[in-house]
Amino acid sequence: MRIAVVAPSCRLTEEAAEAVRAIVARRGDCELVVHPQSFLSDGHFAGPDEVRLAALREVMADPSFDAVWFARGGYGSNRIAEAAMTDLPSTARGKLYLGYSDAGFLHAGFHTAGLDVAWGPMPQDVLRDGGEVAVHRALDWIVRRDPAALEPALEGPSMAFNLTVLSNLLGTPLEPDFSGVDLLIEDIGEHLYRIDRSMFHVTASPAIRKVRRIRLGRVADVLPNDPAFACDETAIVESWCRRSGIQFGGRADIGHDARNRVVPFPARND
Amino acid sequence: MRIAVVAPSCRLTEEAAEAVRAIVARRGDCELVVHPQSFLSDGHFAGPDEVRLAALREVMADPSFDAVWFARGGYGSNRIAEAAMTDLPSTARGKLYLGYSDAGFLHAGFHTAGLDVAWGPMPQDVLRDGGEVAVHRALDWIVRRDPAALEPALEGPSMAFNLTVLSNLLGTPLEPDFSGVDLLIEDIGEHLYRIDRSMFHVTASPAIRKVRRIRLGRVADVLPNDPAFACDETAIVESWCRRSGIQFGGRADIGHDARNRVVPFPARND
Numbered sequence: 001m002r003i004a005v006v007a008p009s010c011r012l013t014e015e016a017a018e019a020v021r022a023i024v025a026r027r028g029d030c031e032l033v034v035h036p037q038s039f040l041s042d043g044h045f046a047g048p049d050e051v052r053l054a055a056l057r058e059v060m061a062d063p064s065f066d067a068v069w070f071a072r073g074g075y076g077s078n079r080i081a082e083a084a085m086t087d088l089p090s091t092a093r094g095k096l097y098l099g100y101s102d103a104g105f106l107h108a109g110f111h112t113a114g115l116d117v118a119w120g121p122m123p124q125d126v127l128r129d130g131g132e133v134a135v136h137r138a139l140d141w142i143v144r145r146d147p148a149a150l151e152p153a154l155e156g157p158s159m160a161f162n163l164t165v166l167s168n169l170l171g172t173p174l175e176p177d178f179s180g181v182d183l184l185i186e187d188i189g190e191h192l193y194r195i196d197r198s199m200f201h202v203t204a205s206p207a208i209r210k211v212r213r214i215r216l217g218r219v220a221d222v223l224p225n226d227p228a229f230a231c232d233e234t235a236i237v238e239s240w241c242r243r244s245g246i247q248f249g250g251r252a253d254i255g256h257d258a259r260n261r262v263v264p265f266p267a268r269n270d
Numbered sequence: 271m272r273i274a275v276v277a278p279s280c281r282l283t284e285e286a287a288e289a290v291r292a293i294v295a296r297r298g299d300c301e302l303v304v305h306p307q308s309f310l311s312d313g314h315f316a317g318p319d320e321v322r323l324a325a326l327r328e329v330m331a332d333p334s335f336d337a338v339w340f341a342r343g344g345y346g347s348n349r350i351a352e353a354a355m356t357d358l359p360s361t362a363r364g365k366l367y368l369g370y371s372d373a374g375f376l377h378a379g380f381h382t383a384g385l386d387v388a389w390g391p392m393p394q395d396v397l398r399d400g401g402e403v404a405v406h407r408a409l410d411w412i413v414r415r416d417p418a419a420l421e422p423a424l425e426g427p428s429m430a431f432n433l434t435v436l437s438n439l440l441g442t443p444l445e446p447d448f449s450g451v452d453l454l455i456e457d458i459g460e461h462l463y464r465i466d467r468s469m470f471h472v473t474a475s476p477a478i479r480k481v482r483r484i485r486l487g488r489v490a491d492v493l494p495n496d497p498a499f500a501c502d503e504t505a506i507v508e509s510w511c512r513r514s515g516i517q518f519g520g521r522a523d524i525g526h527d528a529r530n531r532v533v534p535f536p537a538r539n540d
Binding site for chain 1: 467
């Protein structure tokens with residue numbers, strides 16, 4: 001089991017890479033290859049678009065890798081996602097692509113292109129409080145599809161997205177087919193009025209109205225609202241579900257934290 | 271010329287209302303009626319959705335008003351915009367609807383519904399530095415369609431939107447027909463990576479790709495990016511225009527400030 005790490009958004013820190021390498025060495029059940037691109041820096045990004053794209057396409061095409069693990073989120077994978085899903089080599093199939101947050105742009109496009117993607121912890125998470133557990137959870141899923149890594153209440157086909165990322169990919173060529181899926185959402189570092197606005201946008205989308213239901217993960221580090229917003233994130237999401245006729249499926253065990261669980265996207269039948 | 275003020279988003283302050291009433295009294299060319307709803311407060315909003323909607327529909331239906339002037343932006347008009355544009359009384363036509371920022375949700379829906387809308391300064395702007403000039407500019411347009419109030423480089427049919435508001439209305443029932451228009455955008459209080467992400471989203475939209483060109487107003491109060499984003503807002507917008515095949519029409523004289531000019535949306539031919 002060979003796993004490639006690349007950084008389509010922001011750069012991986014050396015400290016995180018060392019910690020993950022040490023975990024992998026102790027496990028002894030897989031080989032980790034951190035692409036040098038992961039450590040590049042170009043303003044906000046882990047290298048210029050062309051360099052991030054080239055590294056991503058290189059590991060996608062390499063038949064020796066069984067999985068591609070996105071190093072971290074941040075922002076930037078949307079800038080290369082459409083090019084990354086174009087003219088796919090056959091060797092890009094049969095691999096698992098794992099990550100979350102900004103990687104949702106890739107998840108959406110790659111799922112649309114017929115690749116095998118999953119929401120789950122990333123290498124940079126090792127530096128979070130309790131992050132070693134999150135890295136083991138991701139590796140348990142990558143290496144042996146351990147059901148204990150999964151979000152515990154998954155029922156049928158599911159997808160997971162950061163709400164703000166989801167809002168920003170609707171209507172783009174990355175938009176996947178949401179028909180009949182349980183849609184798990186979470187967010188971090190937003191004001192509640194922005195959560196409300198994103199829910200307005202997302203639940204008004206005809207594509208999103210095809211979901212079976214929406215489940216809400218954690219909404220962390222909410223920024224202050226002045227005056228107070230008057231209701232919490234659960235009430236916001238329930239309210240927009242009710243207004244749009246989408247079933248609300250309760251809370252979900254995903255978020256920007258060490259407890260974040262794995263959500264494999266549905267297998268494609270085509 | 272009778273002008274109604276309502277607050278479909280956040281509440282108007284008494285101080286701003288007094289200052290605008292004094293300006294109107296000095297001008298003597300119009301009558302201003304500030305609906306009591308404008309001063310209500312319900313958490314983030316100027317009263318609950320039903321109350322904001324009722325006040326808006328009341329002044330829309332009242333044949334004695336020649337214009338409806340949105341009190342201020344903030345957030346919340348999206349929550350009532352679709353209901354406000356449904357089953358319009360004939361008296362809602364033949365009025366001008368003026369505002370900007372969050373009012374863009376109403377502008378989009380109302381233009382789609384065949385009403386006469388324009389981007390321009392709002393009553394709460396009177397408290398800005400130099401805000402009295404902005405209020406006169408808005409009234410000059412409302413009362414006598416003074417060409418001096420207009421954005422100085424308008425060429426043919428144009429629309430103006432806050433970029434983040436625009437991103438959040440795409441794909442909703444509020445989305446207007448952008449075919450052939452000059453689209454003026456501006457933003458405030460965002461990180462540059464969010465401006466980049468919104469430009470990705472907006473320029474990927476097939477509806478937006480029908481515009482004649484995009485022009486960029488002011489991007490104010492940019493929040494710190496760590497690390498620095500490596501290019502400014504003009505380069506960001508130019509870059510996404512280039513990638514999406516949309517013509518970039520240069521800078522525009524709109525923004526969240528006292529210099530903000532008027533941009534009337536195109537007349538509807540149907």
